[in-house]
Amino acid sequence: MLLRVINPNTTASMTAVIAASARAAAGPGVRVEAITAPMGPASIESHYDEALAVPGVLAAVAEGERDGADGYVLACFGDPGLDAARELATGPVIGIAEAAMHAATLVGRGFSVVTTLDRTRGRARDLAARYVAADACRGVHACDIPVLDLENDPSVRMRVVALGRAALEQDGSEVIVLGCAGMADLGAAVSAELGVPVIDGVAAGVALAEALVRIGAPTSKRGEYATPPAKPYVGRLRAFGT
Numbered sequence: 134m135l136l137r138v139i140n141p142n143t144t145a146s147m148t149a150v151i152a153a154s155a156r157a158a159a160g161p162g163v164r165v166e167a168i169t170a171p172m173g174p175a176s177i178e179s180h181y182d183e184a185l186a187v188p189g190v191l192a193a194v195a196e197g198e199r200d201g202a203d204g205y206v207l208a209c210f211g212d213p214g215l216d217a218a219r220e221l222a223t224g225p226v227i228g229i230a231e232a233a234m235h236a237a238t239l240v241g242r243g244f245s246v247v248t249t250l251d252r253t254r255g256r257a258r259d260l261a262a263r264y265v266a267a268d269a270c271r272g273v274h275a276c277d278i279p280v281l282d283l284e285n286d287p288s289v290r291m292r293v294v295a296l297g298r299a300a301l302e303q304d305g306s307e308v309i310v311l312g313c314a315g316m317a318d319l320g321a322a323v324s325a326e327l328g329v330p331v332i333d334g335v336a337a338g339v340a341l342a343e344a345l346v347r348i349g350a351p352t353s354k355r356g357e358y359a360t361p362p363a364k365p366y367v368g369r370l371r372a373f374g375t
């Protein structure tokens with residue numbers, strides 16, 4: 134089985150963090166291909182970044198279709214381009230926010246998200262409203278660390294633990310969801326400190342994508358996720374036309 138795990142931002146060192154978590158979660162017979170988006174923002178920290186990350190995501194999915202990928206994980210907590218990617222993909226496409234939030238509801242009644250910048254909290258709430266029951270996401274908290282500082286700031290783990298501990302108390306939640314792919318290497322350590330499940334969406338996404346491939350559940354091409362209608366595109370997006 135070939136799973137293509139796509140980092141929607143263009144920072145290769147972050148793709149390496151994502152790849153390590155993805156490969157640790159993959160089951161026997163699963164090959165993880167970790168891809169850095171071929172175009173777009175160095176990190177995704179705003180609606181603008183997220184919008185302009187989508188062409189890179191879709192280019193990576195289109196390449197995966199040519200290479201015979203069985204499933205995809207979009208490794209950014211905003212799940213950028215998820216629905217469009219499903220229209221291009223044959224196999225399942227899982228966003229890490231979607232995967233982490235669903236996984237959290239399977240091991241606790243309520244979860245709290247610990248994410249990066251304060252301005253990304255609204256997006257996380259919007260995704261929670263789409264993915265899970267109203268009372269499942271009890272709070273979204275930001276440690277105000279820029280995405281690209283995650284890998285070189287030694288205080289990150291301590292700050293995520295402190296914020297997670299406060300979130301569990303304030304929100305009355307039972308599970309922590311890591312709100313950024315760049316936190317993918319923190320799950321076990323933070324869980325050990327807090328004594329609750331801490332869900333890394335990269336690992337959850339790989340597990341879910343793999344499971345769907347194994348049970349024979351590709352993306353349905355009847356209706357909404359059918360192949361997009363062919364049409365010309367002009368300008369810088371010309372290559373995306375069909």
Ligand SMILES: NC(=O)NC1=NC(=O)NC1=O
Nearest residue numbers: 176177209210249313314
């Ligand atoms: N909430 C976030 O920090 N999302 C993210 N931005 C990135 O560049 N990768 C993420 O996971």
